[in-house]
Amino acid sequence: MSFGVIAIWVVALGALGLCLRRSPAVGRRAVADAGTALWRVLPVMLMALPMAAFLAELIPAGWAERWLGPDSGFIGILLASVAGGAMPGGPFVAFPLVLGFLKAGAGPSQMVALISGWAILGLHRTLAWELPILGGRFIVVRLLASFSLPLLAGLAAELLLPLFPGVALR
Amino acid sequence: MLRRNATFLVISALTLCSAIAVALLRGMGAVWHALDATWDLILTVLPSIIGGLLLSAALRQLVPPGALARWMGAESGIRGLLVATAAGMAMPGGPVAAFPVVLVLAQAGADRGALIAFVLAWSLNGFQRIVVWELPILGADFALLRLICGLPLPVLAGLFARWLPIRWDPADAPGMQDRR
Known part of the structure; x- marks a missing residue:
């Protein structure tokens, strides 16, 4: 049991307590709604979760160094944005991967694009969490509104890079 | 209802394709390794999912x-x-x-x-x-x-x-x- 799980349950039970204080019927409705939502959300989630693990097995060794170096410029930023979107897993997987890429010679602005692509497009988070809970229509609007933004972040990083001399290698 | 089933089928197909790709390119050992990692992940996140959905439902009443x-x-x-x-x-x-x-x-x-x-x-x-x-x-x-x-x-x-x-x-x- 991590701290996060305990925190969610403390807050959730607190909110349920407030519902019950309003009236037992409101509390019952909250629990019933949660049950219905779980029933709708869980099947898609359970099928999507293995995808991250499979994708992680498919990442070829050495691709970041070869394609995403500091001199790869716009093409590198574009590749990094797309690759970031395909990068699986939560922060405990993504940030250590990025550190590995940086140490192996990937460029900092390419890595800014990679993290932004992972956070914004994050195909896997979208399929495993956003789709079951918020539905396909929301995802279409969100992706249309944001698909070009990782590129923008990478280009901004390229411009700002001279101001951050400590970035290149720790 | 139909749309939810369609979503489920598409996701299942994508997961199946990635599993087949792993099996062909990296071997069955990698497939079991990935499924093992997934099982651990499910056990870790299931309590939070139920808590999160309960929180959402309760807040929406309030x-x-x-x-x-x-x-x-x-x-x-x-x-x-x-x-x-x-x-x-x-x-x-x-x-x-x-x-x-x-x-x-x-x-x-x-x-x-x-x-x-x-x-x-x-x-x-x-x-x-x-x-x-x-x-x-x-x-x-x-x-x-x-x-x-x-x-x-x-x-x-x-x-x-x-x-x-x-x-x-x-x-x-x-x-x-x-x-x-």
């Missing part, structure tokens, strides 16, 4: 519909997007907590622009993620550069989303009940 319309509604302008961005950056926890909260905001009257600004601010610039993961792993210089580049993006996405002529209704969300 927050009156439309309560946030003035702050994050379609007429809230740039200020509404800034409020949503700040809320997203302050939002702790992973996707199991954040997406159910989006349902609460939607029911309380936030429009699609504000919701998308919220989601992006949480996933891109979430304070907790930066402090717990990015800063210690990648160092202060990189984290600061990345944050500066990411800071304006949620507001931009919110503006784009409002400009797109695609309607989105909270009732379209599978996690939302429509019997109220």
Whole structure:
């Protein structure tokens, strides 16, 4: 049991307590709604979760160094944005991967694009969490509104890079 | 109903294809390794999913519909997007907590622009993620550069989303009940 799980349950039970204080019927409705939502959300989630693990097995060794170096410029930023979107897993997987890429010679602005692509497009988070809970229509609007933004972040990083001399290698 | 089944089938097919690709390219050992990792992940996240959905359902009983319309509604302008961005950056926890909260905001009257600004601010610039993961792993210089580049993006996405002529209704969300 991590701290996060305990925190969610403390807050959730607190909110349920407030519902019950309003009236037992409101509390019952909250629990019933949660049950219905779980029933709708869980099947898609359970099928999507293995995808991250499979994708992680498919990442070829050495691709970041070869394609995403500091001199790869716009093409590198574009590749990094797309690759970031395909990068699986939560922060405990993504940030250590990025550190590995940086140490192996990937460029900092390419890595800014990679993290932004992972956070914004994050195909896997979208399929495993956003789709079951918020539905396909929301995802279409969100992706249309944001698909070009990782590129923008990478280009901004390229411009700002001279101001951050400590970035290149720790 | 049909649409939900279609989603389930598409996701299942994608997962199956990636499993076959792993089996062909990396061998069956890698497939078992991946399934093992998935099982651990499911055991870890299931308690949070149930807690997150209970939290969302309880909050939706407590927050009156439309309560946030003035702050994050379609007429809230740039200020509404800034409020949503700040809320997203302050939002702790992973996707199991954040997406159910989006349902609460939607029911309380936030429009699609504000919701998308919220989601992006949480996933891109979430304070907790930066402090717990990015800063210690990648160092202060990189984290600061990345944050500066990411800071304006949620507001931009919110503006784009409002400009797109695609309607989105909270009732379209599978996690939302429509019997109220």
